[in-house]
Amino acid sequence: MAIKVNLDVMLARRKMASGQLAELVGITQANLSILKTGKAKAVRFSTLDAICKALDCQPGDILSYEEDDDA
């Protein structure tokens, strides 16, 4: 998929652990891991809203579009 999730970068900037973010967002660590590793098929707006609120950032700070080589 061409949509990349750059959560690790924002987590490092905010000096926040994954577990802490998961708790603030209200999702399990397993689901957060699915998001970080790019295995997620979709993200709810409510989840994106909670992540941006927790990390004090914009959706564009954690989501980017990189066209696949085979596209």
Added chain:
Amino acid sequence: MKQNKSIYVARAMILIFAAALLIMLGAAPMAARWYVGLRGMHPQTNTVILVCWYACSVPAALALWRLWVLLRRIGGGEPFAGRNIRDIRHVSYCALACAVICGGGAVGYAPFLVVSAAMLFLFAIVQVVAACFRAAMELAEENSLTI
């Protein structure tokens, strides 16, 4: 609660059919002889009926076993597992096998053609159910990967 109820009903139906199959296996020669005598048919028809009956009992038993295993998985919280779709397809192939057997038996006893047609129809229906299950499985997978 409703799902449990329908699973129990389905399990009861499978057990009833399994018992009926066992009774039929034991009583088939007597029943076939009685029927052929009653209708005044050629004694060879007795053989055709018995061969078809016993031949169809194998896929019927297989189908019942697959359905039992399928129900156990659904009751255990795995309704959309890939193995379930495989089991549903196997049940449809059992219906197809019965259709072929009865189709062949129709040469000696024409009414088996009706049974063959019914089994073919059942094969088609179960294939559609399998396709629905596959689509539901893909939806469930996508939902589980929606954060």
